[in-house]
Structures are given as structure tokens and as C-alpha cells.
Amino acid sequence: MNDKKNVVELKNVVKNYQQGAVEVPALRGLNLNVKEGEFTAICGPSGSGKTTALNLIGALDEPTNGNVILEGTDLSTLNRSKLSIIRRDRIGFVFQAYNLVPVLTAYENAEIVLALQGVKASERKERVESLLKEVGLDGMEDRRPDQLSGGQQQRVAIARAIASDPAVVLADEPTANVDSETAEKILEIMLKLNQEREATFIFSTHDPRVMERARRIVRLVDGQVQSDEVRN
């Protein structure tokens, strides 16, 4: 895996939040590289900086100091619209609370990023149908989020995240809101997509089962990397 390129590079990243008159540090000079195809779990106690790190990698927030580089592009050099395009084209998000668009069907939710990219309808259809099949939602394309279980919604979210072949998929506690059986299935899907499509996954988690399956575990404490374990 060493010959693979870095997809994400965090260089001495500092992030402070202003809470009234007090400046609270969330990240204190974080350095982290993630190579393409990695299946990385970021874990750590509450307040360790997991969320902040994912926000910065996902171009949702800006660091106070340091650089966040995605596929060689320093995100701090981009304006709001360009960051939107980066998020659309190069980053997939899987949220803890699924966060599907409630008025769209499973198919439309999975399709939305491709539609935003302007991919042709025929190509979208092919890719989305294949993806929904891969995540086990064949036959549920026309259901709205409120007609799907939590696990099914999370699978749609994974399909949405992976549909546009992003450089990295960021998953926030993807198994936190589902039962253990569903969590296992979701994890299998993510691993399968990682192996077959070589999709890069970075996820925050507290779930020991997820950590067991991760190929790399980065532990954060007080906004810094405490340990970085790579498994073969």
C-alpha cells in the first residue's frame, strides 16, 4: 500500500473554537496522511477531535492553522462554490443519522450526487441500479426514507456516498444508530466496496466491531494522534 498516493494530508493542523471569550483547542497540530484504498477508523474519546478532523477533511470547515490537502489540492485556497464542487465530486459522506433527502426516493437519493455532477440519465440509471443491488436494496428503489428502516436508509446513504466514485468516503459513526446485525451488514458492504472498488474510507467510531475490521486505526487524544496502527 506504500506505493499508493496520499488522498488526504493533514499538515500540522490546528483548529480552535471560540466559545464566548474563551478559545478552545480542538486539534493541536494534527498530522495525518491517508492513502487511496485505505479503510481507516478514527477513534478516541469525546472531545478528542474526531468530528473536527472529519469536518476539515470533508471541506466543511477551515483549520485555524495548518493545511488540509485533498488529492494534492490545499482546500484553504478554494472559495465556497469550489469547495461545494470538491465535496460533490471528490468526497462521499455517510452520516450517523443517515440524512437522506426526505422528499426523494431511495433511487433519487442515491442518484442525487450524480445528477448534480450532470451525469447522463442513462449512465446514472446503470450506476445507481447496480449500486443499490450491491448494498442489498434491489426492489426498494421507489421507497421514500420514511418507508425504509434505519439500516436500509444507511445503505442508501452509502450508495449515495460511493455513487460518484469519490476520492474518499467519510463516515460518521455509520453503525451507531442500527442494531448489531444491521451494523455487521453495513460494515460488510463498506468493506466490500473498499476491496472491490478500492474506495477510500475514513470513519469515526466507538464500535469495537468496526475497529476490529479496520485496516488502520488512528487514535486521537486531545486533538493529537496518540497511536496509528496499521494492520495487514
Add this chain to the structure above:
Amino acid sequence: MSSSSLASMAWRNLWRNRRRTIITLSSISFGILLAVLFTGLGDRTYGSMIDLAARMGGGHVTLQHPGYLEAPSIKKTIRDVDVKAAAALKDHDVTHVVTRITGFVMLSTASNNTGAFFMAYDPEMETKKTLAVLDGIVEGNNFASSTDSGIILGKSLAENLNVQMGKKVVYTLSDKQGEIVTGLARVSGIVTTGAPSIDSGLCLLPIDTVRKVLGFEETEAVQVAVFIDDQRKSQEVADRISAHFDENTAVVPWFESQPELSAFITMKVSGTTFFEIIIMILIAAGIFNTLFVSVMERMREFGIMMAIGFTPGRLFRLVMWESLWLALTGLVAGAIITAWPYYYFSTTGLDMSAMVGEGGANVAGVAMDPVMRVGIFPENALLICFAVILATMLSGLYPAFKAGRVVPVETIKLV
């Protein structure tokens, strides 16, 4: 993502909170109903008043002496009225052209005398379409010819003169040289118009008889009254007709010849416009409230959408689409709820006779129909549609801007 996909998403968003959307649509529809009925009432009432005024007086457009408007006098006549009438009739918007002599006259009977306004016309040319008072003949008949020896009196005028049908009336007036001339007529008809000022002050005479009394030429008259189907075209018809004549003939649209009526209508129309603006503001406030609350409730959702790649501009357009859908759906709903009341008020109308009283109501000498009916001009209906869309779109601007300015990290919490 295509515009149609965005429009489809906006449409579905609109119905996520059905009750709120239905309440907003109700307010838009009710606003449209009020705007259409009030505008329609004005359009029809004022249109009818203008048409009636034209039929009571000098038509929608009047050909007359250039100095007549400033100081009306029987001395200010125009000649070759037959040629002028024929020229005016060639205009494609002109439906009727008639020739008249008007002025003031002193009427005397054996028992009384009084002043009145007279209108001398050709009974073979004039019908109820050009001379409204003919509709009000309650006794006797119209003149048999333009050389008839009769006189038709307003009902109150006849009562004041204490004269009945068939009785003699002497009318005295001054001719173009200022000489006093007289004519003798027998009462051949009595008219009532509903306008007290007209019933007590108008008499009708045959035009050639009056010409003879006044010493006018055969083709000389005080005015040529021109009638058109659509009173809104008065100015343009006047402009076109005036091109045929020299400076010795003034071509005057109704609103110049009847400034009192014109001022009354202008004032009323301004009031209606003000009322409509208030309605539009209320509609806009309702829509703004709906969209703003809807956007504020979805800030997290917009944050997610921004996170997955929606640009600020696309979110702005999404909310603007929602505004447009509200406007268009509101227009359809408004049309549906307006249809029956509009039909009822345009056909049956609202009878205000009890409120107006027996004497009727008149403005600037024009009798008003006590039955209020609506009849909106198509361009005003379009204007209302446009105003609803504009009010809705303007109301959506700030909520749309707010949606486009969402900061994902502040609205989504990843952990």
C-alpha cells in the same frame, strides 16, 4: 441536476407540510378572489358609466369647434358634418356616428317657464345605442323625423312646467348672432333616466327643426358624436380621426369632454389600486412567513445538501422554485375559487337599489346602475396574475438567500 429535477424536488418540498401549504394557498386564493372581484367591479362599473356618459352626451369621441370645450356656446359650430361623420365612420373601431346640436333653452308654457339643456338629434340616425335617454321614454314616442314638431321632456321638467302630453311648449334660445329666436313644439314624449339632474333639466328636439329655428346650414351642427365598442381606445381613436381634419375641428375623447366623470373614475381606480396593493402585501407576507419558517426548519437538511455538493446558487434556486410553485398553485386555486363568485356577480350581480333609494345615484350627471356587476378587463386579470407571481417571488428571495448561505458545519454535527 437539471432544472426539472430541482423543480420536482421543490414541488415535493412544498407538500411536506400540507397544512401550512394549504393555509398559504388559501390566503393567496382569497387575495386573488378579492382582487379580481374588486378590479372587475371597477372595470365594469366605470366602463358602463363611461359608455352611458357617452350615450348621454357627446359619444366616446366628440368632433366639435376648437373653442367649445373651454366655453360651450351654440355659436361655436362645425360645418360639413356629413363629410366629417363619414370620415370618422371609416375608422375600424368606430361603430356609430351621429350629429347633434346642444345648448341651453328657455321653455315656456301657459302656466310656467324654466331653463333647460336641450339636445337636438336626428331620430332616424339615433337609437338607444347612441342616445341613452331614448331608453327612458315612459310616455309618447321618439320623433317621427328630423323635422318633427314635437319636444320630449324630462319627467320632472314636465312636472315643473305643469305640462302634459300634446300640450304646447315655446322654446326660446339665442342664435349665432345673439338674436333671440323661438320655436313652438308640442310635448310628444316624457323620459326618465334615474338621474334627477337630467330628468329635471333635459329636453330633446328634432335636429332639422332646431336648425331651421337657429338659422343653421343643413350640414352645420354643434357636435359629431363618435361611438366605439371599447371605451379604453378613446384616445387612440381620437388621435386617428383627428388626422383627417384641420384645426377648425377639435377631436376630443370623453375624458376631456367630461372631466368630472374622468376625475371621479381616476379617484376610484386609484382607491382600487391602493386596495390591491394592500392585498398583494398581505399575500406576500403570508408567503414570506411560510417560506421563511419552512427554510428555517430545514437548515440542517440544507447543510446536508450543501455537504453532498449542492452549491449555494442551487439551494437558492430550489427555494425560489418553491416560491414559484406556491405562486402558480395559488393562481390555479385562486382561479378555481374565484370562478363561481365571478360568474354570479357578472351575471346576477348585487342589487343595491335598497341602499341607493328611489332617486337612484348619479355621478357627474351619469346615472349609475343600482345592480353592481363585475367584468374584468383581460389585461387587468393578467396584471393580477403577474402581481401574485411577483409578490411570491419577492417573498421567496430572503428565505432563498438564507438557504444559500447555510454553513454546513454549523448545521450538521458529524459526531
